[in-house]
Amino acid sequence: MKSLLLFITSILLVIYNSKFCHSKEVWVEAEGEAAIAGITAEQARLLALQRARAAAIEKAAGVRVSSITLVTDARLSGEFIKAFSRGYITKEKCTWDKSIYQESPDKPAVFAYKVKLRAKVTIVEKDTKPGFLLEAKLNKSVFKSGEKVKIFLKPTENAYVAIFNWRADDKIALLFPNQYCTNNFIPEGVWFTFPPRDSGLVLRVKTLPGHKQDTEAIYVVAFNKDIGSSICFWDLFPSSIPLEVASFFSKYIQLPVEKAIEKILVYQVKQK
Known part of the structure; x- marks a missing residue:
């Protein structure tokens, strides 16, 4: 199977009306x-x-x-x-x-x-559904440049998720869903791994040029099935267009973010 290589450090959501958000x-x-x-x-x-x-x-x-x-x-x-x-x-x-x-x-x-x-x-002011939780973790918290990253997610209810990379260059880009993995639905109680097995995707980290060490983060957003099914993350945040932090969040808050569960998974990348 053809393998697609994604570098996190060189690797966004649809616009919705949140007028009713507190x-x-x-x-x-x-x-x-x-x-x-x-x-x-x-x-x-x-x-x-x-x-x-x-x-x-x-x-x-x-x-x-x-x-x-x-x-x-x-x-x-x-x-x-x-x-x-x-x-x-x-x-x-x-x-x-x-x-x-x-x-x-x-x-x-x-x-x-x-x-x-x-x-x-x-x-x-968050207003998530009672009992709707999300477990999120990485395979490691400290990586050597060139190592593979795996992201593990498990919701307590049927959910739609988006995974973003908060990069060392201070930009945020969509990792998932993408043109190769379009289905971002995760059943309740099931561990989801990104990149998925047999997807042909490999996620590797590397330090920026001239840096001995960088700090980055994986930003995970989850909505329950009723809300998330109508959100097209891929259209709103094309992964080919990383956004500055303020630009990203100016788009993000137009979603029903009061209903979103968010996880920030910080990791470090060090030169070999």
């Missing part, structure tokens, strides 16, 4: 800062932005926000991505600056990127 939209301001220490300048810039995004969502959601904005540990990137389980940024405006960071007098100073973010955040 949600609020607010503009908030937040800051983030990341030192260029052990990572590339590009990674530090993204890490600062991710810190600011997480703070903006927490502020909009009424969660206490830490006054510490400087990030020195790139592994926190995954935790910042998980903040999107509380809300969605649909617009963002950034003002950038640089600063000098020195951990202690006996250590050299390094540059740090600092961002002031003004973000439009949507907070949705």
Whole structure:
């Protein structure tokens, strides 16, 4: 069987009216800062932005926000991505600056990127069907560049799912359904594996050029059968068109997201 190779790091939903969704939209301001220490300048810039995004969502959601904005540990990137389980940024405006960071007098100073973010955040009051749950996991949480990824899902009710890749280049792309695997229905209580066995699809991860390590995530969305059967993810989010984070969520919130179950599975990719 012909095998199709999909690289996650180089690998979106239909537009529906959610007028009846209980949600609020607010503009908030937040800051983030990341030192260029052990990572590339590009990674530090993204890490600062991710810190600011997480703070903006927490502020909009009424969660206490830490006054510490400087990030020195790139592994926190995954935790910042998980903040999107509380809300969605649909617009963002950034003002950038640089600063000098020195951990202690006996250590050299390094540059740090600092961002002031003004973000439009949507907070949705979830209204999922009682008893409708989703188990989601990966075969590993830390991968070596070139290794295969497998995603495992099991809903407690008949469901339609979509799987997205939150990439290291800060873009989000649809992995499933796709032109090779169009049926995204999963029966209740049954483990579904992506890529499916005998599908000819292979999912491999790799670090971005010049990076020793990257943090990415699998973003899983599930709707119960009654709602999900009318959603055509493939038409709304063509996998050939990765979207910027705010652009992705500006489309995503037009779905009945109050009925959606979402799982964010963070993983790391390291050079061999």
